[in-house]
Amino acid sequence: MAALLGPNGAGKTTILRALAGLVPLAEGRVVLDGRVLEDPARRLRVPPERRPVGMVFQDYLLFPHLSALENVAFGLRARGVGRAPARRAAAEWLARLGLGTQAEVRPARLSGGQQQRVALARALAIDPRLLLLDEPLSALDVSIRAEVRRDLRRRLRDFTGVSLLVTHDPLEAIALADRLVVIEGGRVVQAGTPAEVTRHPRSPYVADLVGVNLLRGRMHENVIEVEGGGRLQVARAGDGEVLAVVPPSSVSLWRSRPFGSPRNVWSGHVSGLDWLGDRARVRVSGRPSLVAEVTPAAVAELGLVEGMEVWVSVKATEVREYPA
């Protein structure tokens, strides 16, 4: 799965709509599995209803006058499948997504998470080769997002086509996608794996957007055992696989071991220095490795150069952890 990441108004949704055929291209081409879906130069354009593309809309757009089952069956019916087989297939999809008992319920009576699953079932039921997800979690209450995100990742594991996610939430992109495309003002500013993009943001904007320290690990009580070594103390207690986010601006660097309130203190080596305008991003290799964001003045005062040893401190309260 690829994720298109960018601020509001960057043109993310427009790209999805163009891929679905809902807005015509002025130039460029849309090719899926070797089949040209749109090529204005050759006056070629496959209308949306004949593209093998499924779309999950931001606010789901479930048909309010149809039950969950009829919503899922809609695509099959529109593609000429008979009423009985279409309903049977739709019922199977709902059962697969854990909504077997909600088949006859109208969308208005479903919770946000259930609506999202119906929308996913509706898009997948037509057996698309390309699945488009437009901010699939943004309509959900923050408290259930992590759970639904995990659920969504599990559901999509079985999907064999290409999926493209649009989001302005880096965490969502990193958690769901194995390839990130960052766009800004309608242009691609950076593309790569989540690890590459978070490690080497190419503009201050990307740094702000995804330039966070994202650590995977296993949590027990209020300590996270970080994958690849090291441990982090956090404020809250929990259990299981987690993603921990440490904002680079909250990482402090010291020449010698500091004594104070921060719960997490360890040493490492400066493995890189990037200048981004009025800020320096200092990569520190250690257990765990992190990026710290400091001012140029701090770089000068500490005499930071590549290879030197530094001490790192992070307050437990600055670490945000999410179930992975």
Add this chain to the structure above:
Amino acid sequence: MVRPPTQPFSPVLLVLAGLGALFFVLPLAGLAVQMPWRSTLQILADPGVRTALELSLVASLASTALACLLGVPLAWVLARLRFPGRELLRGVAILPMVLPPVVGGVALLLAFGRRGLVGGPVATATGFGLPFTTPGVIVAETFVAMPFLVITVEAGLRSMDVRFEEAARTLGASRWTVLRRVTLPVIRPSLVAGAVLAWSRALGEFGATITFAGNFPGTTQTVPLAIYIDLDSGRLPVAVVLSLLMIVVSLAVMVALRGRYLGDG
């Protein structure tokens, strides 16, 4: 307990409001007082009265159907397509709402009459003429009733989220399927409200009908026309019974639409 704040009011305002209410209540009371309750059934069973009632029912339902058939596509064009002259087209389409119906009747005669713009050649070629026939009644009623449907359905289409249609298209629905299975069901409240308003307007139509279709018992004399003729020729009880019947129908329409389709009433 917190008491709801009382509106400050002036006695003058209340008196005027009371007079306004009386102005509506008194005519109804006048009808009720004159109502020949004992002979009501007898009057309604009269063959002439029944013919008018049946004709009114058939013609108003037929014109509602015609208004839906032509009005929904027209509303769709007005709501969804952008083209020069759209505002003008909308103006023309809803003009009959404010036009004196008798003027509508004259205009219909000049268009579809035996010597009319379209009616003339048709009459010459086939010998068929709309005026003074039951289809003529339907045409006249549709002319005054359809704007109510167009304006209501257009409003419904405009307030509808068109992305429902996009969602349907990504699922493989053709434009026709989208219209049938998504658009019309989603705007159903507007559609029902528009059809009911058009129907009640058609049922009460007088001016355009009498001008274009005339007043022939059995073919073009609808209930409003019959009421007028009965009153004119001294059959007051018949006029009163038919009038009250129309009032009952209008009230029923209002009650049915209230809340469900015309806001929260």
